[in-house]
Amino acid sequence: MLDQPAKRPVGRSLLRGFAERCPNCGKGKLYWRYLKVNDACPACGHDLDQYPSDDGPAYFTILIVGHLVVAPLVALSFIWRASLWIVVPGTLIPLAVITLLLLPRIKGAVVGMLYAMRVTREDGALHTADRLE
Template sequence: MSIMSRHERPTLVQAMIRGLRGRCPNCDRGSLYWKYLKVEPRCQVCGHDIAQYPADDGPAYFTILIVGHLLVAPLLFFPIIWQAPAAIMLPATLIPLAVATLVILPRVKGAFIGLLYALKVKASDAHLHTADMAD
């Protein structure tokens, strides 16, 4: 009996949480990444083909949304941000924002891959989403 047949397919939320934690969306035991943002081709535990889920630019857009709207926008309400000298405020704000972006991006990408897994969206389905304009 294989590992995949011993457990139920996770719900959408469970798959996203597994990806958020950097784990295989199928079994929750294997690692999702083998480098910073490089997805494992196959789960080392259950053998699930993780590379089939096309994350593409989606995680970057959501990371920009999170960092830009939830972290940067509230800072603009504090007068010190726009009244202090630029030589002080630029590094004081850009360095933490760059670090936050680098910390958030792999988690968002993992959740995005979990979402694609739960919705059964695969790279091989790309032809379904592109219109042939010659017709």
């Protein structure tokens, strides 16, 4: 019989990542800087650097922020009747703040999803090497 690997619940892994915690134990910090993932979890020692989040978190953040900030601007025409000196800072400041708050959380959720699905850098390198042959 083949040994089944331990289950990794997707929801729990996503929530732990969103909380900027290790998806394996939920205790250790995921980042050592704003978006720099720890090489290993300080609490359990799990290798966190193996999950290739790359550009996905930025795309998801743009999608979410676009719906939260830009969509109301397009939908609510009374906003464009206000002075430009009110509309521009009233748009750019929330846009920047929401983006900066969401990006590390979404990146953590992506790392949690990759953890739950067991996707690692080595897997991507293998698939890329297979395509080249």
